[in-house]
Structure formats: structure tokens, C-alpha cells
Amino acid sequence: MGLRERKKVQTRNALIDAALELFLTQGYDATTIDQIAARVDVSPRTFFRYFSSKEEVALSPPADSQEIFLAEFAGRPESESPYTALSQAMRAMIGTLRDRDPAEAERFMKSRQLVEETPHLLAGQMRLLMDNQKRLVAEVARRQGTDAGDLLPQFVVSIFTGLGMVCHTSGPQGFDIMAKRLDDVLKLADRSLRPGWDLATMTVPSPAAG
Amino acid sequence: MGLRERKKVQTRNALIDAALELFLTQGYDATTIDQIAARVDVSPRTFFRYFSSKEEVALSPPADSQEIFLAEFAGRPESESPYTALSQAMRAMIGTLRDRDPAEAERFMKSRQLVEETPHLLAGQMRLLMDNQKRLVAEVARRQGTDAGDLLPQFVVSIFTGLGMVCHTSGPQGFDIMAKRLDDVLKLADRSLRPGWDLATMTVPSPAAG
DNA sequence: TAATTTATGTCACAGCATGACAGATGACAA
DNA sequence: TTGTCATCTGTCATGCTGTGACATAAATTA
Numbered sequence: 278m279g280l281r282e283r284k285k286v287q288t289r290n291a292l293i294d295a296a297l298e299l300f301l302t303q304g305y306d307a308t309t310i311d312q313i314a315a316r317v318d319v320s321p322r323t324f325f326r327y328f329s330s331k332e333e334v335a336l337s338p339p340a341d342s343q344e345i346f347l348a349e350f351a352g353r354p355e356s357e358s359p360y361t362a363l364s365q366a367m368r369a370m371i372g373t374l375r376d377r378d379p380a381e382a383e384r385f386m387k388s389r390q391l392v393e394e395t396p397h398l399l400a401g402q403m404r405l406l407m408d409n410q411k412r413l414v415a416e417v418a419r420r421q422g423t424d425a426g427d428l429l430p431q432f433v434v435s436i437f438t439g440l441g442m443v444c445h446t447s448g449p450q451g452f453d454i455m456a457k458r459l460d461d462v463l464k465l466a467d468r469s470l471r472p473g474w475d476l477a478t479m480t481v482p483s484p485a486a487g
Numbered sequence: 488m489g490l491r492e493r494k495k496v497q498t499r500n501a502l503i504d505a506a507l508e509l510f511l512t513q514g515y516d517a518t519t520i521d522q523i524a525a526r527v528d529v530s531p532r533t534f535f536r537y538f539s540s541k542e543e544v545a546l547s548p549p550a551d552s553q554e555i556f557l558a559e560f561a562g563r564p565e566s567e568s569p570y571t572a573l574s575q576a577m578r579a580m581i582g583t584l585r586d587r588d589p590a591e592a593e594r595f596m597k598s599r600q601l602v603e604e605t606p607h608l609l610a611g612q613m614r615l616l617m618d619n620q621k622r623l624v625a626e627v628a629r630r631q632g633t634d635a636g637d638l639l640p641q642f643v644v645s646i647f648t649g650l651g652m653v654c655h656t657s658g659p660q661g662f663d664i665m666a667k668r669l670d671d672v673l674k675l676a677d678r679s680l681r682p683g684w685d686l687a688t689m690t691v692p693s694p695a696a697g
Numbered sequence: 698t699a700a701t702t703t704a705t706g707t708c709a710c711a712g713c714a715t716g717a718c719a720g721a722t723g724a725c726a727a
Numbered sequence: 728t729t730g731t732c733a734t735c736t737g738t739c740a741t742g743c744t745g746t747g748a749c750a751t752a753a754a755t756t757a
Contacts, residue, residue: 281723281734309712320737325714396614403617404610431653432675439649443641465642474679491703491754519743530706535745702755713744721736727729 289327290380291317296334297387305335305395332401338381338388339402343409346370350416359417359430360475363437364463371459375452382452389450406441410434421477433475440466499537500590501527506544507597515545515605542611548591548598549612553619556580560626569627569640570685573647574673581669585662592662599660616651620644631687643685650676 295316299308310331314321328334350366357365374385392398418430443462446454505526509518520541524531538544559579563572584595602608621635628640653672656664 279724284723285735310714311712321713322715322738323736326735329714331713396618399617400610400614403613404606407609407613408606428653428671428675432650432672432679435649435653436646436679437649438652439645439647440642442648443638443645461638462642465638469642469646469681469684470679471681489755494754495704520745521743531744532707532746533705536704539745541744698757700755700757702753704751704753706751707749709748710746711744712746713742715741715743717738717740719736719738722734724731724733726731 288317288319288323290384292319292324292327293334293337293384296331297384297391300335300391300395301387305331305391305398332398335388335391335395335398336401336405338385339392340405341381342370342374342385343405345373347409347412349373350413355420358473358475359420359433360437360470362420363413363417363433364466367441367459368456371452371456386450393445393447406438410438413437421475423477429477436470498527498529498533500594502529502534502537503544503547503594506541507594507601510545510601510605511597515541515601515608542608545598545601545605545608546611546615548595549602550615551591552580552584552595553615555583557619557622559583560623565630568683568685569630569643570647570680572630573623573627573643574676577651577669578666581662581666596660603655603657616648620648623647627685631685633687639687646680 292313296308296313299312299316310321310324313334314324324334328337333340346366349369350362353362353366374382392402413434414430415425417433418425418427421430421433423429440462444455444458446458502523506518506523509522509526520531520534523544524534534544538547543550556576560572560576563576567575584592602612623644624640625635627643628635628637631640631643633640650672654665654668656668
């Protein structure tokens, strides 16, 4: 990797760190792009060459984590049912996040805390989720052998997204707490959902029905 | 109601109508506050005395509908389980929306179409949902006899929120289509969820467990 | 009609975000 | 090393969003 590219990565990370630091100490709204840029010693215009908006820099860590989740999901074995694959991908994601570069892990945690106390960013994170929803539905449909336009794959993904939302605890964060919370939620889900609910065969339990 | 208050309602509705009209024809981003204000013949400053942001005017109809939903939910009989009450409140909401003032119904439909084609507004609508989530969780917890901090009421509400998201169809809208879609989704949910999943007693199936 | 309250318009201003252009800097070949 | 090229950055200008302050106009009330 050349010097130019290394510098770019460096600047990008510096911008994220400066932004998160300022957001957490002064508040998201009270922090200006000028302040962030000044702290990294670049022009405000340069900030917008790395991030398209103030929101994007704040949500860059969760955006990364969602990419990781999608990768984990795509890598789950075909033998797993859609819901099982989704759950396991979620567990795997937490593991991957924890075992990464500590600096990245810290960015993720800071962003998580920030999002929690900033309604506007919470909305933005939802948008990230919905952006990926299409890809998720497509993959679930493929596993089910259904069409992405069908109700069932959308249903499965939406239920799972709902579960993901419950995992957002308030208070002190940490990968262990996240994992524990996820475990509790998935246990509750296992108790609440009928076996095979996420399979296409369930939708036609008998030839006479429908 | 005095002349002053009547004028305010009139101006507010005029602003919503002008905004939705422009948003749908030119696009949300391409429309400026100045254009909206000019069409209603008020100053741009006045616009912000009725709505705190461009987003708020676009989402004012769905915000109304959520208030209706919450009212319907609060009015459901105590005999209904939390999930049943939520489902019935949803059905009732659609009925109320349809039977209202036609002008309001049209605003709702236009906003729905606009939200669907504008990612930023979709995110905003999700935020509206999450704002009401707290109130919903509190009411569900009351019905269950649990604490709002417990996992179960949050779980129930999140599952239901997930269902609500599936109801967003693409393509031509209409109250009948909405009702049909909701019906399909609820049928799917009935097939997927175990009876009593939304009751607190389910969480301690036997004294030895846990 | 007079006094009070409230809505509106005008003006000024800070912040976000983008386009255009010139200068600085790293990449690369001779 | 040097010259050329591509790319990154800074500066400047601009439009839109959202807010505070203050004066004016309108409705309410007595």
C-alpha cells in the first residue's frame, strides 16, 4: 500500500476519532464540522471528501459492523435454516468485532453510546438497517427457495430486525453485555416461535389449505 | 373555535398540502422551504413556526396516524392479550383513517407514497415509531403485569414493530390494500408464533426451569 | 374604542453541503 | 534525478436549513 493510501486511511480514522470525541463531550448538534476539521488539521472542505455528511462520520462504525454481519450471514452453511443462519451470523459478528483491532472496537463502542443518546442518529442507524434489508431478504429468499417479492422472506427478515432492536440496551456497553443480551433475546425467540416458522414448507401445511 | 384558531388550522393544512404536492412532483430534496411558503403565500419564517423542519411537514400525516394507533391501543379491552390488542388496534387504525375527512385521508396516502420513495423520510418514520415505542412498551408491560424494563414487553413490541414494517408494500396504495396486507401478515404471524408467547406466564413454564 | 395577546414579516446569522478552480503532493516512467 | 501525470487538498463562492430578535399587523377581550 502506497504512502498516499496510508495517509488517506490515517486521515479518515483521525476524522472519525475526533468527531466521536467531540460528539460525546459536547453533544452531536453542538459540534460543528469546522471543529472536527480543525482538530485533525484539515480544511472543512476535506471533511466532506471523506464523509458525505456529519451523520455519516458518526455512523461509520455501525455501518462497518453491518457489512461484517452481511458477510458472516452469506458465509453460513446452506444446511442452516434462514433464521438460524441469521442468529448465528449475529453471534459471529459480535465475536469478529471484539477480536478486531482494538482501535476499531473502541470506535464501535463510542459510536454505539453516541447513537443511543442522539435520536437523530438512531434514525440514521435504522436507515442503514433498511438499506441492507433488501440484500438480506434476497439471501433469505434464496435459502427458502422463494421469491424476494414474497411475503415470507420479508416476514422473516422483519422479525429478525425486530429482535435486533431489542438488543439495544441502555446503560454501560460492552461486547460481553451485547452477547449476553443477544443470548437472552434469542432464547425468548426460541420459546415464542414455532419450529420451522421460517421455512417455506410451513406456508403450505396441507394441499387442501390456502 | 375563534377565527384565529381556524386560520391556524387552515394555514397548517395548506402548508402540508403544498409541501406534499411539491415533494411528489419535484422530489423531496429538490423542493425548498421558500417554494412551499411562496405557494401558501406566507413567509419562510412562518413555515418554521408550524413545523420545526422540512421532515416534520412531510411526516405529519404518519405522525397523526400513530397517535390514532396509540389511542386505539389504549382503548382495547383488558381481556385481550398484548399482541391481540396490538393487532386489533392496527386494524382499527386503518378503519379510522379511511372513515376520516377525505382531505386527511388523501394527505395520508400522499405522504405514504412520498415516504416510500424517499429513504431519508423512511428513516424519519422509523424514528417516529421508536419514539412511540416507549409508550407502547409501558402499556404492554402494564397488561402483562411485568416491568417496562423487563425483556418480555420490549420483545413483544419489537416483534410487532417488525410486523408493521412488512406492511409497507411498494406500488399503488390504498386503504383496502393496506388492510389486505395487514391481514396476510397477521395470518403469517399466527402461524409462526406459539399461543401465549406474549404472556408473562410463558416465561416461567415450570418452577424447576430457569 | 382601547388595551392586550398572539401571529406574522423582516432582518441577521450560524451551520451544512456542494461546485469550481488553483496549488501542493505523491506516483511513476525515463 | 527529473519531468509528467494523477490525485488530494485548500480557498472561494453559493444555496438551503434552521433560529433569534424585533417590529408590525391582526384578533381577542374589556
